[in-house]
Structure formats: structure tokens, C-alpha cells
Amino acid sequence: MLTLGDFWSSNTIDLYLHRRYYDLVNPPNGILKKGREIFLTGCHLRTAAEGSGYPRLLPTEYLVILLDEDQDDDAILLGAQFCSDSFASISLDAANTGVSYSLYARIEAIGPVEIQGNSSSLQRRNITLVDNDGSKLKFLLWGEQIILANLFSVGSMIALDRPYIANCIESALETAEELCLEYGSATQLYLVPFIQHEEQVYVALSQNRCQGSRLLAAVDPTQSQMVSQVTLPCDSQGSIDFTNYPFQSFVIDLRDKMTGISLYGVVTDIIFSLHIEDTTGAVWARLHFSKSWSLKRLSCGHSIYISGLTCSMTKNKRLEVLWFENDGRASLVNLSSLPAMLNSSCLHRLSRISDLSSHSSTQICKVWLDQIERCQIDVRLSHAYCGHFVRKTPAGNLECSFCCCHCDSDVVSTFSVRIVLADETGKIFAWCTGQTASELLQITPDEFDRLPEDEQLIYPSSLENEKFVVAVVNCRRHAYGLSASLSLESDAAQWEITGALRYD
Numbered sequence: 494m495l496t497l498g499d500f501w502s503s504n505t506i507d508l509y510l511h512r513r514y515y516d517l518v519n520p521p522n523g524i525l526k527k528g529r530e531i532f533l534t535g536c537h538l539r540t541a542a543e544g545s546g547y548p549r550l551l552p553t554e555y556l557v558i559l560l561d562e563d564q565d566d567d568a569i570l571l572g573a574q575f576c577s578d579s580f581a582s583i584s585l586d587a588a589n590t591g592v593s594y595s596l597y598a599r600i601e602a603i604g605p606v607e608i609q610g611n612s613s614s615l616q617r618r619n620i621t622l623v624d625n626d627g628s629k630l631k632f633l634l635w636g637e638q639i640i641l642a643n644l645f646s647v648g649s650m651i652a653l654d655r656p657y658i659a660n661c662i663e664s665a666l667e668t669a670e671e672l673c674l675e676y677g678s679a680t681q682l683y684l685v686p687f688i689q690h691e692e693q694v695y696v697a698l699s700q701n702r703c704q705g706s707r708l709l710a711a712v713d714p715t716q717s718q719m720v721s722q723v724t725l726p727c728d729s730q731g732s733i734d735f736t737n738y739p740f741q742s743f744v745i746d747l748r749d750k751m752t753g754i755s756l757y758g759v760v761t762d763i764i765f766s767l768h769i770e771d772t773t774g775a776v777w778a779r780l781h782f783s784k785s786w787s788l789k790r791l792s793c794g795h796s797i798y799i800s801g802l803t804c805s806m807t808k809n810k811r812l813e814v815l816w817f818e819n820d821g822r823a824s825l826v827n828l829s830s831l832p833a834m835l836n837s838s839c840l841h842r843l844s845r846i847s848d849l850s851s852h853s854s855t856q857i858c859k860v861w862l863d864q865i866e867r868c869q870i871d872v873r874l875s876h877a878y879c880g881h882f883v884r885k886t887p888a889g890n891l892e893c894s895f896c897c898c899h900c901d902s903d904v905v906s907t908f909s910v911r912i913v914l915a916d917e918t919g920k921i922f923a924w925c926t927g928q929t930a931s932e933l934l935q936i937t938p939d940e941f942d943r944l945p946e947d948e949q950l951i952y953p954s955s956l957e958n959e960k961f962v963v964a965v966v967n968c969r970r971h972a973y974g975l976s977a978s979l980s981l982e983s984d985a986a987q988w989e990i991t992g993a994l995r996y997d
Contacts, residue, residue, distance in 0.1 A: 495525065497533075497550075508533070511552040513678070522836035524570070530559040534638065534685065557644050560652070569730070571597065571685075575652045580628040583672055588658035591718045596653045598622035600954070601629070603642055609665060618642050618858040619666070622651065622674070631673040633664060634658070638676050648687030655679045689978040694975055726850055732803075736822055745773035747804050747812055753822055754814070755800035759966075767791075768854075769814075777812040778802060786896055786917025787818065788825055790927060794966035795829040795988060796855045829855040829991040830929075835962050836994065847918035853967060855991065861960045862933070863915035867922070868953040872938045874902050880927055882909070906938040911986055912953075914963065923965065925990035932993040933961065 495518075498505045510518065510525075517525045525531075540548050558568040575597035583594055585619040604619040618639040632653070634641055657677030661668055664675070676682075726734045735742060736753030743755065756778075758771040765786070767778045778799065791797070801823030801964040803815045817823055834857065836838055841857040849856055864867075874883045874891065881895035883904055891901045894991065908930035914921050931937055934956065941949065968989040 494549075496662070497531075503657075506548065506550060507888075508536075508550040509552045511554050511556070513554065514556060517558070517681070522759050524558060532557040534640045534644055534967075536655050539726055553752055555638070555641050556646075557641070560683050562685055571652060574654070575683075579626050580624045580630050581626060582628075583658060584943065585658055585660060585672055593655045594653075594658070596622075596624065596656065597622045598630075598653075600609065600647055600649050600651055603645060603647060606639055606775070615711050619646065624942075629681060631666060631668060632659075633659070633666065633673055633675045635675070639850075641676065641682070645684070646687055649685075650685040652683035652685075654681040654683070659901035707969040711769070724984050731775055743773040744769065744771050744776045745775060747814065749804055749806045749812065751804040753800075754802040754804065755798065756802065757798050757936055758796070760791060760795045760797060767797075767799070769797070776812065776814050777866065778816050781815065781860050782816045783804075783818050785880045785898070788879075789827070791827055791828070792881075792968060792989065794853075794968040795827055795991065797965070798824075798826045798828060802822050829966050832992065832994075834964055835992050845918040846914065846916045846921055849965065849967070849988070855966050857962065857964055858914070859960070859962055859996075860914040860916050861958050862912060863920060863958075864913040864958050865953045865957045867911075867913050867957075869911040870934065870949070870953065872942050873909050876902040877903045877905050880907075882907075882926075893928060906942065908934065908938050908941075913966075914988075914990070921965070921988050922986055923988035925993070929990050931996070933990070960993045960996055962996055963990050964997070966987070966991055 495510055496505050496507045497508055512526070515521050533550075533553060533556055535553045537551045537553075538815060539551050558573065561567055562571065574948075575595045578594045578596050580596070580598070583596075588594070597621065599978050600620060601623045602621040604621070607617045607619070609615040609617050609660050616639055618634045620634070621629060621992050623629050635642045651786060654672060657675040657680060659673050659675050661671060661673050664673055666673055670909055723739065727735070729752070730744055732750040732752050734753045735751055735755075738753075738755075738898055742754050742756060744758065747754070754848060756769055756771065756776075758769040761770045761775060763769040765780055767780065767809070769776055769778055795989065799816065799818045801816060802815075802992065805815065806815055807813050811968050816825070828834065833854070842854040844858050846860065847856060849858075875881060876893040876896060877900075879895050881893060883900060886892050890899050892898065895899050907927055909924070910930040911922065911932065912922045912933065925933060934941065934952075936952075941952070943954065966985060966989050969987045
């Protein structure tokens, strides 16, 4: 039985050691000694009610012993036991006669879980290993063994004592190598974890929305407002990964060689780049798509959350933010058009129309439709990919005014609506398009287009005093760049309705 403790408390728990590891605790050379670090998985708890007066962990086959190459005993073990064999020295015939191997390699890749066989019940996971000679072999985990992969990380060194040597064909593995390794009944695993380079980033006393946080490069650490630090991973080029930064990042915080950044702000211009503004400043984010624009409709004034950003300096020493669609960490959420913003009262606070001028972000209001005689309804064609209007070129082709590309076969009918919204405190003239316009008018563009012309003219009168909860953004703030195509869409309206929900 081993008594285990963790790094974060003085708590301990007993573990019944699996029989396959008994030799590792036998004195005088047993490696499982007091102070040795191990990884465990596949553990089950025996509660106090089931046996002794204390909860204990039942035996698990999935145990990995951690080694430190800087410790003399561990370095001697690695040198004596794992440096004589290489992948090139492995012989399947010799392994079949009982010859065992002890191998040392770097984890190059950890593959996803795969389903094997017609029954779809057998799972497998491939781990690519590279030895010191540059040779590669697959290390296969089968069935319940796949949970071992959760203990590994790319870049770590793994020592395999007595792995099972298998034929790749028999293991249904499509690879150029003849052999592969498996976790056998006698296999024991040792791991030298990859040490991630890290850098400390200073965190402000409060994440003040006006001031923002301050990074080490921007703030004197002796100032009293600096109370703590966050340690973040750093690669060999000095780029700091902010993927798991626990606080909100602001534009004012951005510096060269920052990756994995997430920002919350308002779109102030779009030219296949976003001009994002928060309470601390503004920055251009250059968007890189795999094929074409894929973010649906996005326009000035919309509030977004964007993640997976990388900062770099241009040749002109200007800070630039890059976003790549095919980056696994990349995402962009248009908060202004999220249905949940209207459906969930916990996500918004109602604003009055008289207060809208003091806000730059998305506001939620309860309104009714007013001055119907000013209502303007047009049915137009929009680009299916980006949601912006299309125009006919002199050559007769349809061109997206936003993407600036031909889109004859990728268009849909949509509304362009201008209407007056009112509440007890005031009125605004606003415009909308797409699904939001259909929600307000309670009819689809195709249905409206099929109505006789006289019915189309009187249709708005049926909507007077209808009540809605709406999301409203300021689409014509003086600070916005407003490229020509976006300016033409909103025309004379200062406000855009990005979501609407009818209520009684």
C-alpha cells in the first residue's frame, strides 16, 4: 500500500498498489520511494463504509512514474536501463523468443481516439514516438488503456520497459513501419515531462473596464496597484500564450508576441479586417479565412467576442492582430445577434431609448412600432455567406457589396426595413435586415413579395403598436470607419436592430 499526498494540501490517501508494480517498491533499489512523483488514472475509490474506516484507492494498472533527468538517481536509471536499445535494434523474431527491450523516446504526437472493428466497440489511440536516432514508431493503446494518453504530453520523454512488440499488419495499423509497440501485461512506463517555458505577467489590482489590466512591459512592478502575477507558457521565440489567462484582456494590454488572446469589443470598421474597440482603445484585427468569409452577417456597432488572436509588429512598427480561421483556438461570436440575449433576462439589463445615446455597445429595449407611415420595406438580394446586400454590375452579374465577389448562385431574398421604435422616454429611427426584419414584420421576404402591390403598401399599418424586445446597436457613430458598402446599407438610420422578440 502506498500513501499518496498532493501538492495543494496536506491531505493524503492510501492506494492499494497493483501487483505488477510490487517489484518497484522492494528495497534496496525500489524506485517507488517516499517523495517519488507518479501519475495515476483509472482509479476507483473504496469508501469507508465498504471496508476500513478510511476511504482508499483500489489498485489500478495505469500508473506512470515521473523521472527528473537532473536528479542523479534518475539519470543513472535512464542511462543504465534505457540507452542501449533503439527502435532500429528491435526484432520481432527476437521478441517472439522472449527478448525484452527498454526504449527511450520523445512523444511527437498523440492521436485521437479511433474506433476499430465492425462492432464499433473497440477503441484505439496512436502515440507517435521518436527515438534519439530520429526513428519513429507507433505506441498503441487499446480499450481501457486509452486513458493512459491523458497522462502524456507532446514533447515529453517516455521510457518504456518491456513493451509488447507487435506486427503492424496484425494490429490493423496503416504505416510504413513493420513494427509497433503496445502496452503489455509486463510493460512499465516512466515519463520525463516536457517543461514548458513560462513568463510571469503582472495583473492589476482590479480589472477596471476603463483602465484595463497592465502587463509587465507597460507598468512599473513597484507600483502599489500591482498585487499579483500570473504565470503563462512561453515558447522558444518568446511568444506568450494567453489562452488560459484568467482575466479579461483589453486593447491597451496588447503587445508584440502575444498569442491566444481573447477580446470583447465593438466592431468599428470592416475591410476583411475588424477594427475592434473597447474602453481602453482600438486595434485592427486582420482576418484569414480558409476559403471565404464564413462569419455570417457582421457590421459596424456589433459587439463581438473573438479569441485565438496573435499579436505581432509590422515593418512599420505598428501593432497588428492576426486571426486564422483554421486555428483550433479561433472563434468569433456576434453577441449582438445571439437569440439568448433576448430570451434570457439574466444576460441583459433593459435600457430606455432616451439613454441610448450614451452607450456604444448592444442595448436591449422594450419598444413598440410607431409612426408606421414612416416605415419603409424593401425586398432585396443578399449574399448567403455574409448577409450583406448584392448589386448588379454593368455586365449584369451579381456582386456582393461587402465581399466584392461575384455571387450569382449564392444569393437569398431578404428585407431592408426602416422603422420607428418608441417607448415611454423617446423614439428612434432604426433599420434592420435578415431574420430580425422577418421577426418584426412577421412575414418572410418571399411571402411579402407575393402580396399584391396595394397590400404591400398597407401591410405596415397592421403592425402599429406591436410590442417587441429588441437588441439595438449604434451603427453610425462618428468614430466608425464605415466602408462605403456598410454606409449605404444603414443609409439615414443611426441605429440597427440586430434582434427582435415579440411580446404581449
